[in-house]
Amino acid sequence: MAETESYPPIDPTNFDLIVVGTGLPESIIAAAASAAGKTVLHLDHNPFYGSHYSSLTLQDLTSFLRSHSEIPKTNPPQSDDTETLDVNPRPLYSDVEISSYDDSLEEHSRKFNLDLAGPRVLFCADSAVNLLLKSSANQYVEFKNIDANYIGDGNGNLMNVPDSKSAVFKDKTMKYSEKNQLNSFFKLVQGHLEAVKSVDVAVDDEKIISDEDLESPFVVFMDKMKLPPKIKSIILYAIAMVDYDQDAGESCKDILKTKDGIDRLALYHSSVGRFPNALGALIYPIYGQGELPQAFCRRAAVKGCLYVLRMPVISVLLNKDNGNYKGVKLVSGQELTSDKLVMDPSFTITSSNSPSNVSKLARGICITNSALKPDISSCLVIYPPRSLYPDQATSIRVLQLGSSLAVSPSGKFVFYISVVCDNAIEGKKSLQAAIDDLFSLHSDETESKELKPTLLWSALYIQDLIEGSVGPVVMTPTPDGNLNYNDLLDATSKLFKKLYPDDEFFPETSNTDSSDKIEDDSEVVLDS
Structure with missing residues (x-):
């Protein structure tokens, strides 16, 4: 009983919508439903916002990847109660490989904001920017311009992409x-x-x-x-x-x-040129991509959405008469009811079929002691198919970010690498090819004309790609392999329309409350 006493009771106990997980799709749906006048309860078993779209410290990211790659223990069967379906975690990551070549990084763990779903950027004119403006969530996040965009030839040469x-x-x-x-x-x-x-x-x-x-x-x-x-x-x-x-x-x-x-x-x-302080086409949120779901959570809270972190859901309640969804049971033992339920893809329900033939995405996070080019703090590098090795079937994308974006301590740079793949072997081969072309393992390597950044730490992993689905419970999609959020937002808006076909996906707002924004020459402040 002592364990359940640490979980506070939630009041009220009935809502129009319960959302489980604070990833970007769930946070957008919660904000849109709240803007439409629905009563919304937003839960997350994690102690932080963002779920698989979050930006974490070095230590937290390591723990998250490892814990979400293990085969989970299932909840005990509830044979005496046929009105419940067990909710169990589903591991979305596999083949996690973490390497450290500099022990001093651990001392600066909390100075890193590492994206689980990188590389990601926003195009200044894309759907994510337009949605931030329409929903007024832009009040809670600031951006900086990506300095340069390159295409790699596999011979250590990076060519500018003219825009x-x-x-x-x-x-x-x-x-x-x-x-x-x-x-x-x-x-x-x-x-x-x-x-x-x-x-x-x-x-x-x-x-x-x-x-x-x-x-x-x-x-x-x-x-x-x-x-x-x-x-x-x-x-x-x-x-x-x-x-x-x-x-x-x-x-x-x-x-x-x-x-x-x-x-x-x-x-x-x-x-290009949509915003005065963004000279190129691409921008990135200060403090990491995890700021985006938090921005929509803040917007939802303003509209009355109730938030509770560190609160696992252990089962889904069904109506005894017709078997339809009724509510959820929390780890505390409390039962809550709602008209509709949205869950993030890191959960499975015992009666639902797990997706077969799940597509894969290989992701890598690297930390180095220097940038690719001395005068470039942030940049995007694209390796076209077959540019690094003959059987490279897909593009490999690399995003370099520095301390000016508040994602790393001064003097350290973070690189995100991603590539779609059929299996872990193929994906890891692509990641390693990019790493070999970009970095060295020893700072005294001087054979090349230009000294490569020294690799200090890396995390390579395979992520399952799962699409959203509509049923008694709406399941949101995992982060996809795209550079921007356009496809993900399109899928999210369709899920919202399935939930509430008669409600607008964020009604237009005046967006005048921007007194808490900080504007200077280096920050990109979205303004409608």
Whole structure:
């Protein structure tokens, strides 16, 4: 009885919605439901916000990965009560491999804010930014610009990714003919987009890309435009952010159509210069990606959502008459009822079938003693398919962040690496190839022209990719393999619409309460 006494009772005991887990999808749904006037209880068994989308200290991240990679012990069967379904943890991580080459890092553990779901950035014009503005959650998070975007050739060379006409002509790694080809292609795409928007205005037919071309593979259209391999690679993998090798033909698992490629180019270019303090297309939240779910939790709390951390749910209650969902039972023994229930994907319910053939994502976190380039604090590096080794099937993305973003102590840099994969062996091979190309293990290695950053610590792991589902209980998706949150937000809004088809997904707000924001020349403050 002493164990349950440490859990305070929750009052009231009935809600419109109970949400279990404070990951980004759950936090957005809780905030949207609260904004729609629903009574919401938001629970998390963790002592922190963010769940699998959180930013953790070095020590906490190590503990989290290890605890969520173990086969969990199931709750004892409740054979005497047929109205309950056991809730059990589901390990989302496997093949966790943590290596430390510098014992002094442990002394600075709390100065790190390490993303579980990195690498992640926001495009200045993407859905996440628009949702932050629409929901007023932007009041609780600040950003900084990502300084540079590179594409790696596998030989230790990092080429700038030009994001505008002026950037193309300033680039010193491209030939004059290549600059003209790239600018001509950008001009064609821009002309097409303007023509599509100007439905009431006569347009030059030469500016419009045909329907046949729009439905064709983007790589085929670029071949038709006679773009060389270097330009194609920049557009496909460093701007459109494609995962799979588009030159693999029918064996490619996900071929990007021209119409979708144009949309991705439009997103990239419209992101450049949207905010005065963000010179490039990409921004990152100060203190880490874990600030995003916290921002929506704060917004939900303002609208009346009740929050309780360190509160595990052990079972789901069913209606005795019809078997429909009724409520939840907490570890304290207290029973709560609600009309609807949302749970994060790190749980399973005994009657539900676990997903089969789960896709995989390999993630890596590395800490070094220096940046890739002396004058660049934050940058994104893309390794296109086959750039690091012949059978590299997918793009490898690397994000470098420094202390200016409050994710590491001064003089240390954090690198996030990710790649989609079919299995752990393939995923770990890709991660290791990127690590070998970027870092050295010994600071006295001077054979290369430029000294590589020295690797001080690393965590490599495989994460399951699980989609959201709708049933008696709504299950949210795991972090996906994309660089931004667009697909994840689209899935989350659809889950909300399934829950509340008659309610708007965040009604428009005036967004005038921004007195607690700090503005200076280095911070990107979102403002509608």
